[in-house]
Amino acid sequence: MAWRIEKRTLSGERAPWWVFPAALFFAVFVGALIFIGLGVNPLEAYAAMLKGSVGSFFHFSEVVVRAIPLILTGLAVAMAATMLLWNIGCEGQLVWGGICAAGTGLFLAPHLPPFLVIPVTIVAGAGGGALWALIPGLLKAFLNVNEILTSLLLNYIAIIFMEHLYFGPWRNPEGFGFPGTAQISDLARIPHFLGTRIHLGLVLALVLAALIYGGLRYTRWGYRVRAIGLNPRAAGYAGFSIRRQIVGVMLLSGALAGIAGMAEVSGIHFRLQQGLAVGYGYDGIIVAWLARLNPLAVPLAALLLGALIVGGEQLQSLLHLPASISMVLEAVLLFGLLLSETLARYRLVRRPDAPDRSAAKKETAP
Amino acid sequence: MIEDLAFIGQIAVKSSIAVLLATLGEIITERSGVLNLGVEGMMLAGALCGMAAGVVTGNPFAAAAAGALAGGLLALVHAFFAVTLKVNQVLSGLALTILGMGLTSFLGRPLIGVRPGVRLRAVPIPGLSDIPLIGDIFFQQSLLAYLAYLLVPLCWYLLYRTGAGLKIRAAGEDAAAVDAAGIDVFRIRYLCTFIGGIGAGLAGAYLSLSYTPGWKESMTGGQGWVAIAMVIFATWNPLRAVIGAFLFGFLTALQFYFQAVGMELIPAYILKMLPYVLTILVMVVVHAGPGRRFGGPAALGIPFSREG
Numbered sequence: 001m002a003w004r005i006e007k008r009t010l011s012g013e014r015a016p017w018w019v020f021p022a023a024l025f026f027a028v029f030v031g032a033l034i035f036i037g038l039g040v041n042p043l044e045a046y047a048a049m050l051k052g053s054v055g056s057f058f059h060f061s062e063v064v065v066r067a068i069p070l071i072l073t074g075l076a077v078a079m080a081a082t083m084l085l086w087n088i089g090c091e092g093q094l095v096w097g098g099i100c101a102a103g104t105g106l107f108l109a110p111h112l113p114p115f116l117v118i119p120v121t122i123v124a125g126a127g128g129g130a131l132w133a134l135i136p137g138l139l140k141a142f143l144n145v146n147e148i149l150t151s152l153l154l155n156y157i158a159i160i161f162m163e164h165l166y167f168g169p170w171r172n173p174e175g176f177g178f179p180g181t182a183q184i185s186d187l188a189r190i191p192h193f194l195g196t197r198i199h200l201g202l203v204l205a206l207v208l209a210a211l212i213y214g215g216l217r218y219t220r221w222g223y224r225v226r227a228i229g230l231n232p233r234a235a236g237y238a239g240f241s242i243r244r245q246i247v248g249v250m251l252l253s254g255a256l257a258g259i260a261g262m263a264e265v266s267g268i269h270f271r272l273q274q275g276l277a278v279g280y281g282y283d284g285i286i287v288a289w290l291a292r293l294n295p296l297a298v299p300l301a302a303l304l305l306g307a308l309i310v311g312g313e314q315l316q317s318l319l320h321l322p323a324s325i326s327m328v329l330e331a332v333l334l335f336g337l338l339l340s341e342t343l344a345r346y347r348l349v350r351r352p353d354a355p356d357r358s359a360a361k362k363e364t365a366p
Numbered sequence: 367m368i369e370d371l372a373f374i375g376q377i378a379v380k381s382s383i384a385v386l387l388a389t390l391g392e393i394i395t396e397r398s399g400v401l402n403l404g405v406e407g408m409m410l411a412g413a414l415c416g417m418a419a420g421v422v423t424g425n426p427f428a429a430a431a432a433g434a435l436a437g438g439l440l441a442l443v444h445a446f447f448a449v450t451l452k453v454n455q456v457l458s459g460l461a462l463t464i465l466g467m468g469l470t471s472f473l474g475r476p477l478i479g480v481r482p483g484v485r486l487r488a489v490p491i492p493g494l495s496d497i498p499l500i501g502d503i504f505f506q507q508s509l510l511a512y513l514a515y516l517l518v519p520l521c522w523y524l525l526y527r528t529g530a531g532l533k534i535r536a537a538g539e540d541a542a543a544v545d546a547a548g549i550d551v552f553r554i555r556y557l558c559t560f561i562g563g564i565g566a567g568l569a570g571a572y573l574s575l576s577y578t579p580g581w582k583e584s585m586t587g588g589q590g591w592v593a594i595a596m597v598i599f600a601t602w603n604p605l606r607a608v609i610g611a612f613l614f615g616f617l618t619a620l621q622f623y624f625q626a627v628g629m630e631l632i633p634a635y636i637l638k639m640l641p642y643v644l645t646i647l648v649m650v651v652v653h654a655g656p657g658r659r660f661g662g663p664a665a666l667g668i669p670f671s672r673e674g
């Protein structure tokens with residue numbers, strides 16, 4: 001009997017159950033090495049991270065608060081990636097969602113009937129994100145310009161514009177030089193739950209996750225998107241308008257990221273200020289791939305990343321390690337996922353004793 | 367007027383060097399068939415390590431070399447995942463960028479605000495720097511800028527006039543054929559990815575040692591991504607990389623010019639956006655331009671495996 005490594009023949013959508021645990025183990029292991037390198041006891045560090053993220057109801061509620069934008073950007077990335085589109089521009093779309101929400105809350109709210117303020121804010125946030133994603137979408141659909149680069153470069157432009165707004169024309173005149181807009185109207189603030197900072201964005205995010213799951217699985221539109229993702233050329237022959245789908249999916253993806261920005265402004269910051277663009281857009285990429293692009297798994301992946309971020313902040317306050325350690329761990333987690341997905345492509349099989357090669361050779365020899 | 371031109375020109379060149387170095391490196395990487403989107407992360411690693419080595423050793427050459435090496439080592443992580451494990455190269459590159467951003471933000475904390483140990487100051491080249499205008503613009507730069515000038519024709523020569531260059535380009539077009547010819551595709555791709563990392567690392571070191579001496583979190587400000595876009599604009603040709611990098615540098619220089627002159631002709635935030643807008647526009651031009659063959663390496667981003 002001998003063991004042999006063999007490539008799996010069927011590359012089905014289902015990965016073995018251990019792919020994700022293995023990735024997590026890899027990240028924890030590499031993270032431990034990093035902590036040891038820094039002269040920190042890894043057990044102590046992980047204990048601090050755990051305690052800081054799930055140690056109490058309050059801490060866990062903060063994890064959920066971080067998970068809200070991550071669910072939305074994760075859905076945005078996953079939605080686009082289902083059709084082989086890379087939306088790396090969620091950060092910029094999130095910023096535009098925030099700008100539009102803040103604009104609504106600051107200038108439009110006083111002129112609207114009160115019951116309309118929050119719906120209009122949500123629509124404005126989604127619209128801002130969608131329009132910003134329309135640029136890479138149109139460029140991809142009609143000129144085949146690489147959407148990875150265009151959507152990413154647009155992040156920088158969006159952030160510069162946002163900074164211009166809160167340092168310049170939208171700056172709070174009573175802010176004592178503090179860079180930020182005035183607080184948005186009370187009417188434009190979305191409701192909070194259970195006395196925590198968890199806000200309406202959570203409900204929106206979960207409903208949207210379910211809708212996108214259902215939409216992709218059970219509607220004609222979803223069938224087209226998945227077909228294009230599996231084989232664009234065949235889908236083209238089948239008469240699907242790929243251009244229209246690209247633009248549509250990018251619009252939706254941008255709208256999701258825009259809602260994330262809206263929820264951050266209307267649910268957390270209550271103004272436009274520094275701290276809106278803190279990388280949730282980029283984290284969305286990791287969330288989407290941890291969830292294997294499954295919209296229903298996105299909230300769980302977002303919770304994990306949220307815990308990582310909150311845990312990293314705890315490390316800063318308890319052990320005085322920079323909070324950006326969580327970013328390192330995120331990257332290691334993604335690498336770990338790539339590693340274990342590779343391993344999953346192979347399997348160990350037992351085969352009977354190898355036949356005598358010399359005998360085989362003799363037979364084939366003329 | 368001439369002084370203004372010399373001023374803008376000099377800063378334009380100065381602002382284009384990092385993008386140029388990173389673009390040249392990524393061209394070599396992509397020519398071999400590997401797409402590395404980790405340039406931004408590698409540049410940051412180069413900037414931090416270059417600056418740190420400068421503080422420790424006080425030697426500018428050691429500092430630049432440390433920066434280059436840091437970029438190269440990070441690139442090897444990508445090479446392992448992209449070439450050996452054959453994972454999705456876009457994801458691996460993005461992971462590398464996030465890793466580079468996280469690691470440098472984390473490890474660079476103590477270096478924020480520290481005075482750089484060495485600075486690569488402008489070294490006028492005797493004779494050449496006396497040429498009116500041209501001398502001011504091109505020959506009053508730092509040593510890394512001169513190195514970049516040299517690397518442009520060298521990279522072109524390597525790719526188009528040497529046997530090694532032929533193998534690199536072939537590996538990027540049809541890896542199976544290269545393999546059939548008895549040449550090690552994996553070695554070529556590893557080496558080219560490493561070279562690309564060296565380029566990005568040097569670019570970062572240029573930023574932290576010469577352009578804006580010192581360490582600041584995310585100090586590359588997207589220049590790594592600009593470089594990847596400029597590879598497309600250059601249609602993978604090192605000579606054309608000069609044009610893209612210079613355009614980027616020119617628009618960056620305009621900000622300084624308007625600031626120095628105190629003119630509010632164009633609002634500051636628009637000027638700040640321009641280099642990024644330009645980078646998007648040049649990509650559009652490449653794709654929409656009339657009659658241009660869009661010649662990326664055919665096997666770009668496609669892993670090679672013998673089993674087929």
